Amino acid sequence: MNKSRFSMLLLEPGEIYFEDYSCTMNMEIKTGCGQQGRLKLCSKSLVFEPREWAHPLIKLHFKECIDIDTVLIGSSKDTNMIKVKVKQYSEMLEENILAPYKFIYENMDFVFLFDFASADECLRQMQQLLRASTLHAPEHNSMVATILHSRYTRMIFDTVMMEDFTEKIICEFQTEKISPLVRHQGKLALTPTTLYFQPFSNVENSPILKMKLEHMKRIYKRRFLLRQVGLEIYCAEESPISHIYLSFQSEKDRNRAHQILEDSPNVKLDRVHIEEMTLQWQNGVVSNFDYLMHLNCLADRSNNDLTQYPVFPWVIADYTSETLDLESVQTFRNLSKPMGALNPDRLEKLLERYHEMSDPKFLYGSHYSAPGLVLFYLVRKYPQYMLCLQNGRFDHPDRMFNSVKDVYNNCLKNMSDFKELVPEFYDTSANGDFLENMYDIDFGERHNGSKVDNVSLPPWAVSPKDFVNKLREALESEYVSRNLHLWIDLIFGYKQRGEEAVRAFNVFHHVCYEGSVDLECIYDMNDRHALEVQIMEFGQVPKQLFTKPHVRKILPKILKPLSNKSCDNHDYEYSMECVNTIRLHKEAVTSALRTGERVISVCRDGTLKVYDLLQRKQIRSVILCSTPLSSCVMVDENIVAAGSWDNEIYLYDVEYGRVVESFRAHDDSVSCLKWLQKDRLLISGGWDGVVRVWGHVGTAGQALRGLKAEFDHDGKITIVAYRYRRNILEIFAGTSDGEVFVWDYSTKDLINKIKVHTSAVSGVCLLCEDRIVTTSENGDLSVTDLSVLNSVYQKQVSVTITSICCDGTCLLWLGGSSGKLLQWNMITVAQLSEEQAHDDLIQSIHFDCPSKTLITASNDKSIKVWQLTQRS
Template sequence: MADYCYKWYEADVRTKRPERFSLLLLQPNEIYFEDFSVYYYPIDLPEHVANERKQIGRLKVCSKSLVYEPQDTIAPLLRFDYKQCEFIDKWSGSLYSKIDRSNVIAVNAFQVIELKEGNKVTPYNFRKQKGFYLFSLNYVSINVIIPFIQQLWRAATLPRAEQDAMISAIVHSRLSRLQFDRNWMNDIFENIVLETTVERINPLNCTPGRIVLSPVFLYFQPFNNIDAGIEIYSSTEDMLLFLALSSEHERNHFYDIICSQKDVQLEDSVNENATLRWQNGFMSNFDYLMHLNRIADRSFNDLTQYPVFPWVIADYYSEELDLEDPKTFRDLSKPVGALNQDRLSQLKERYDDMPEPKFLYGSHYSAPGYILFYLVRVAPEYMLCLQNGRFDAPDRSFHSIAGVWQNVLSGFSDFKELIPEFYASDGEFLKNSAMLPLGVRSDNSTIDDVVLPKWARDHSEFTKILREALECDYVSEHLHSWIDLIFGFKQTGYEAIKANNVFHYLTYEGSIDLSSVNDPNERASLKLQILEFGQTPRKIFDNPHPQRNITKPLGPGNIVNMPAVSIPSEQVIDLIATVTDNKSKSDENDTKMMTYENLSMVLCRKLHKNIVTGICLSDNGNQVFSVSQDQYLRAFYINENEPCLGYNISGMIWELSDEGGSQEWNLSDEFEEDVEVSCIDLSVNKTLLVSGSKSGSIFIWSLKEHTLTNEFRSHDGAVNAVAFSPDNHRILSSGDDNFLKVLDLDTGMEVLATRLNYAIRCYHWNGAYAVCGDVNGNLNIWDMLTGTCLQTVKGHDGAIECLDVNEDNNVIVTGGEDKAIIVWNYL
């Protein structure tokens, strides 16, 4: 994953639009329909003087307002909200008027809003006095547009829900008549694969239009002309496109069609092995949090669901910051609202007296207002749009880091977390480079650049230190606790109550079915609350999140071999004398890290008349022992021309032996119904046994207590193989459902669940790498620290049923469905 924050607030700069008008000058989510060339006649002037001083510009027709944009960039834009208009109609004028009366729109308004005067981003100027405004149309008849404008003006007199419904009907009608202009296509021979109506979602606004997919390009044609014709998005563009389709079915169909195009190469946005990579130190804390935000439906294009990051530092007053001192850090096991015990006690008293549905915190940790609170210096127009043309009150504005931290610790309505920009930017969002008039505080201090802690010399160093803190050992060791609160099992229900992590019910996904609310005004009110109050991320984890391994990734000296199970018999005791119990003791000795490079086949022998079902290498790696469904045990030397030895083992009685003698344990006594065991493995310390069943379940057994300790439904279909990691904390499993999974035993969470194009039948896992045999006869080498397949080599004709690895001597041996035994060497 790329280590960056998408700077959505710089999009207008990249596209280099010459016009000053943007959707941010409208009300949030207001729709811009079309514009017309007009002359504006200045107000409060004699008619003949106004005619002489008329100004050329464009009149923008929007869903809730009219906006006049003068060609003179010094003059302000004028916005007339329909609700503030007494009437909008044709102007008749007097017979002696100097103004051509045939094509003039008259707007009689109680208030006009002046925007961007002097071409500067400043708070809006509300002129609250009745005025009479005239606009003469240059190239279109007034009879064409005045009925539409009057329809929108009348809609403004309706209750909000009815107004929104009327506007939606207008948009739908106009979209149905919009035709895609093929002249904008990159190649006249391109075929249109799919064409449909969508809404392009941006922070605080949306643009209806048509999306067109060709085999090569994706085109978006806006419903209005605010964008320069057609926008083309490809892999070379530094741009994101966030589209909303009319239904889930339409979205899925659109996605499937895109994926079917031969020139489309999509990144793995799900990154199914991300938890495994993060846990083993191959993914940074920042990248992992970005990954979680993405799969929890958080987006830079949606301020109501903006990516959320934690406060990690709690010291903003020291001269120097000590990242080795635990006191430097915030307690990540608690939500922000629970960090101050005195405040929490008062909030809990209120909670206890509250009727259902109860909540501890009356505001959220992530909401549009909080996002723009942090970003106002680089996204001022967004703040003005959200707050009806005004910046926040100076005493409530983002003035200093320490001040904000103190407020989230003590305020009874402030529980906000941080955003990605604090950890992955140059700190420019903390500087008032545009010299915005953000106001003067009650202590007479002017709000300018954000005041930093003493331990940061400048804004760039501040974000750099925050990133170092986010990636340090202390945070890495405790970050899983914060993940449980925001994305995991402590987000809702009893665990949330126990963790003091309860927010207003409307912030949770699926808390209310808006379609079941019959009153349109109530439904509109609820929708507005949900959008403005903030939204909790989609819940990702139902089990505790595993802790990060803060030690070095597994490498030389950290990998041990799995124990081999010896099967002694009087008939073959001399033959296998060289196979000692050293493997079972190898966990006491360090072994070298193997990467299984340059894998090559040494020899292939067919010694059995049926499928090879079990295979083993001697401790020196020079002898191979195999068993088959033909009821024979075979043995041969790899590097010597000795004849193969064979023993018919039909009817022999075998028993697993331990130094203390033999034990018998009937596993079926622990099951409520018949369970057919398909595979087993023993932990390195011999305290646990794992078994896989043909029904897809994995069972964990205590060998000390002789009891079943846990059960996991891991696969759909038979479990082919199971194995403990060398540290006994994880289990690797594979099944007929083609899944390869790693289960964290401490939390019960699957840290890896990757679906392959084939089923894995057997493997050897040393903790870092897994040598796997699949149903197609291939030998696959997997890096189990990152969850990636490193190489695949064809070996058998049919499934590889069993294998063994001797890492001391760089030897692998496999047995297959084709009755063959293959010996491999590697570096």
């Protein structure tokens, strides 16, 4: 059986295909001869597909029809023939060769003898569509929609096609399956186990599309043609159907279908949040290419929607050199500016026009991504798309994508060309096939007589594969990695719109921004149609993903403090074995640490105890005060400092078993302590809202005189930390208000105040020079980039977090109120393990690097020693 040559791409974009009929076509009225084939009834045209491939397909536009009627032979109309009289027609795919359509501008009669269908019934439908073709586009679309709805109400979902006849349909929707330039109408049915799409027409390869819910991995709500009616679903590799893009009648229908899938117990989605992906990209786990693809996906860009195709940046500016020098800054494009602002002379002219405009003003009259621009690049790979978009014609040979160098220069100089690139320029899996005339299509000749064939590459590329590989290498290079966040700010971020866009010379026509036009509120059909056509041709700005400056990528040389040989392996983690459980205290243990072979702990009952791990027994026990002790740190080889609820700090000599000194440190309870070995400073935080820094600690009677600094806050101090930045000491204070304060120790100035959490901060850890991890009592885990004061990642973890500890590289331990101990890898941003470490709340976690042990203290009155063994 011959495979059909007919495709929806032979129709106009958005045109509807209803059905087809078996028939014989003649150029004159007689029977027994002519071409056998099938006649396709579409909303704007009739297409005859001959059975013999040597003959072209014939396309008859209704708007070019003079008359359509049944054929009268003698006095009888009972001939089952219809005659279509046209002013012009087109021929397509002659000899099955993909080429521009042939347009024949002459009056012609086409006679169709139907094999099975009734000519009278077919005639009624054709004449109805012929009347619609005489209307203006908005009225035509409305009439066709009415015809389609009438057919839809008569269509019954065929349950015979279902996997199991016992399946119960939860709901049905009228939908369209979207692919580039094509919309297949049909019915969507959802059952507890399967998604079914049954097209209205037989143009699909299968009479029904089946997608198992258990295979679904990612589901995205999409904006389709300015309306929130799209739903895109991606499946696991084992699924026969890898992907589907659906458009619903209304946002309400789309949301209902989405909710049903989200709530289904059979749907197990891979939930990758944008903050998690951003942090992985910043850590170098995710490549620049994959991150940009992810951002495009989240911003409603899809390979199935040419009006919102993924957008990628030009990164190379050198297309003339013999070799590509990725170490030279001159090789690269300035990523902090949009394409339209790279040439100062052109920008000056554009600004002159901009200032003379009335509101709403725009700087650029064309967009960086639109259907025509996408197919400009991809016409050699998808020539049928270009023929569909441009009514059967390719672009003029001189205006085609002939040379990479010429296109880049045009984007720099032309007053109406500001286009960016498509992902195919960096996709090494396809080897640059879009640059080759793989189908040997005759695109015509340029003005100099040269034939349009493969794209001319720069001297530094020996082949399309080499070109794409080098562009990908450039995309992942140090320069681009260091500056890519600036381009993200322009396309997906805070410089996309508003005053920041104006300052960045990044202003496009107001219609292309999400939310600027609500088609649902435009009732005038002409206005609505005009906007749809404009957005189809002009392009759309991606959905805005970020409203604050995007964080920069941390390059390997900056990553060293965060990374070591172990952490270079992204799967780095510890296996944990409890090697000792110490039960010395009569009440909750509030803090514990290890120094050498000793474990020192303080308790809610005011006692401090010292345990010898070698002898496996208690060697010291002292009651320091009658109130709870909150924290302890080692300030010397044998001196431990303990903070108390009686506002005092006690210094205890473990070797001699005596209190060296105690002093009133705060006006309310001392809540936390931190020791800085390098500067021999003790930092204390109190419920009085003050952080104090002490020098001369350990020298008898000198502590109070050694007060070096104090910093006031509104809320209680719950945790303190520090960092050295270019040898400047900065002190962090977490408060009961959920804020983190950053102080300059030398100048005593407040550098930053960041509102990170809605509840009290329970922990602060420094990941690397510019990032801190904070936790809160309500279970929030947050990573904040201090260079832009922006939260890179936020996660609600499975426990209420009461303590936090970092191993100094990329591993994090979180202690919970239920006694659970979680291990996280902050490079891959993933929870590695969850241990039921204690029977009650974990008050403190201490990592001892020399012994590779973890010390946990709990309200269950116990201390546990965990031996850590690295595994990967």
